[in-house]
Amino acid sequence: MANVWVIAEVKEGKLKKVALEMLSKGKELASQVGGALEGVLVGSGVEGLASEMAKYGASKVYVADDAALAEYNGEAYANIIGKLVEEQKPGVILIGASINGKDLAPRLSAKLGAGLASDVVELGADGGKLTVKRPIYAGKAFASIKFKTDIQIATVRPNVNPVAAPNDGASAEVVKISADAGAVKAKIVDKQLSAGGKIELTEANIIVSGGRGMKGPENYKMLEDLADVIGAAVGASRAAVDAGWRAHHDQVGQTGKTVSPTLYIAFGISGAIQHLAGMSSSKFIVAVNKDAEAPIFKVADYGIVADLFTVAPIMTDEFKKLLAE
Amino acid sequence: MNIIVLVKQVPDTETRIKVQPGTTDIVREGISYLLNPYDEFAVEEALKIKEAKGGEVVVITMGEARTEEAVRTALAMGADKARRLDGAEFLGADSYATAAALAKAIQGESYDLILCGKQAVDDDSVQVGILVAAMLGIPCVNMVTKLEVADGSVKATREIEGGTETIEAPTPCVITAQKGLNEPRYPSLPGIMKAKKKELKAVSLGDLGLAADQVGAAGSKTEISELTMPAERAAGKVFEGEPADIVPKVVRMLRDEAKVI
Known part of the structure; x- marks a missing residue:
């Protein structure tokens, strides 16, 4: 058996x-x-x-x-x-x-x-x-x-x-059963936890992700606000991580994390092949990008061709209203 | 301090992967190969430790002749010498058989520390470093973003959920490198010239003293029965116009049509 x-x-x-x-x-x-x-x-x-x-x-x-x-x-x-x-x-x-x-x-x-x-x-x-x-x-x-x-x-x-x-x-x-750990050579000597119970990307049900189109680290606040409303984790493209805007552990893609959330919302991510590989098994993909030709639209279920800086705050408000219903 | 770095040659992350029909391999023609990006962090860290403390950096890989190119990259960055486990017997290995061969090769070297990438970006197994450590009976700290080396021990900071933790381990031990550990150097032109003259020894199964059924496909604990391509995503809906008009619509549709919120 x-x-x-x-x-x-x-x-x-x-x-x-x-x-x-x-x-x-x-x-x-x-x-x-x-x-x-x-x-x-x-x-x-x-x-x-x-x-x-x-x-x-x-x-x-x-x-x-x-x-x-x-x-x-x-x-x-x-x-x-x-x-x-x-x-x-x-x-x-x-x-x-x-x-x-x-x-x-x-x-x-x-x-x-x-x-x-x-x-x-x-x-x-x-x-x-x-x-x-x-x-x-x-x-x-x-x-x-x-x-x-x-x-x-x-x-x-x-x-x-x-x-x-x-x-x-x-x-x-x-x-x-016995809780005897036996011989242990490597020991934890310190732990540094970031504040506010962050949702781990690979386990998140919803991911809001920002790429080069975010233009700078300060603009991710906009995505964090949206993420707070819908209970999402915030990810980033390799371009944004390499630019130093976001931490390495936020990177989605072939040299970052491969994710399969229920909903993936991409802001200002063009859709390089190595990024698409990491997120295209998401169940539902929404892409927001000014460039109608961006490759991300080929995998997106809903594509919004518009300026993300206008879209993100409206989306946050609309989700707030929707979830209050 | 003598350091061993385990490396793997992988297809460039820009590669469009296609399955070779009727096989359990991908189409290899036209692929350009690289030193696995996570192994680059491992090589860089080894070089930084060597620069601070002296010693030798030995690179070990397993694979066919073409994989020497990745090894040469590591040598051009500054590693001292290299070994390649060479022979048809080694091919088709899963992580377990790969680690078994590498662990045996490592036993023939003098070392204080072993570094490797946390995963290779081809089969994405995230196993080999930990397996090698377990097979050698030494500790392993996985997904390390910061490393401090002292006499007889290391302090390694690793990524955990929602933060990091620092682990102290005695040497020798295995450290697997996560992005963020360092910024790998580019090989310099003199470095590339020097690398051509550095020792790159082919190691056979006989040299290792292993049996053919301990390595490669025969020594593997798992086997690939089929490779498939991901399902194509159907073309989606495109919304253009004033965000004030379209965004409320899209948000409603996410609930009512897509049912994902």
Whole structure:
């Protein structure tokens, strides 16, 4: 029997949305590969979240709950989860393709000699084995991947799998596991968090993004105002990042982040191929650009040919009105 | 301080990728190749450390003969010598088999620090640096934007969600470079001339002492069964005119027609 595991990431005391997405998809996978859907929680004060995982289909949740595990440490988490995997031998391990998830997965792959596919956007099963599809060249092409190993690990891109309706009556067996992190060589000595709970680009449901057409860093305030109204993250093109207007971690594109939000609104972005690669898997794209010939309009569902400096404040006001209705 | 930099040659990010029908590869004709942009940050950081502390920078890659061009770029920037894992057995490797071969090659060198890009912009796996570290049994700090090197340890600042964290790790360790770590130098003309004379050794499977089923496609834990192109996006609606007229309309349509808000 090949069980499907979801390693859930916890943020500010809540399960990350991608964990719910993976549980929803994992339930389907578990029935396809003939196993059970089980969850893993590692952290501090996380045990209570097992019942949340149960609502989305986990029949058993392994919990390592310890104050020392409050902060993600790749070595510690991999030691704890790796040991559990060796004991329980699940067939499929799903991990959210977050910054920490992408750090954890290869550590487990090496420890377990298990195949790993990163940032997958489609999950399926064939003959009891996992099959996945993942973007390569930042989404200019897709690779279908098969695994040769019994333990199959995938990091799953946020926002691509829908969250199923929770079953409030469901419960899961909670199995406490050792929180012994073993030998850890690399230690966190400092943390610098930016103010005001910024939404991570790769996990944002809506992204408002600005390019060269923004003309300078001061004008991004306009996009931040819009983003505040609609609960969006603010991204930028490579041109804007290279000009020093925005931080590197805001860059969308082949040398930045590949994103798949529900809605991507591009302001003053012409649409260089390496930018399009990073955002064209967005579900809906709105582009605002003065130049009617800009390549971004080729991928946009709605194209607004106008001056962004006029459009952005009107759009912010209109969304305010709409959301107040 | 001896530093190893792992590099990969990748198609230029401006490349229009096409799938070679009936294969699991892309159309290679007409592609121009570059040193992976994230590896450039790794090379630059290695050179800065060498300039401050002395030592040697050794570049290691795996791939066919054409990949030597990327290695020469690293040598022209100032790296001292290079190794290329050479042989058909190495081809078709996934991240795991790539890391297994690189880790074995690294064991034959003397090193205090290993640097590489956080990912290669072709297969975008974000795995090899971490895998190499795990296989060598040394720590790894991933997606690093600032690095301070002391005697016997490093302090590396890495990007996390909503901020950064600083991690202290003993050396030897692996650091994977994120954009923002530094501004890579351009190879100078004398640098390019000198690079041609620097040692670039081809290393075979036999030299590494590995079996053919430990590397390349045979040593891989995953395999690509198919490559496909993304779905074409259908032509959208274009709105022209006075923003005061069209923007309210578009915003309503995002809710009522597109249902995305």
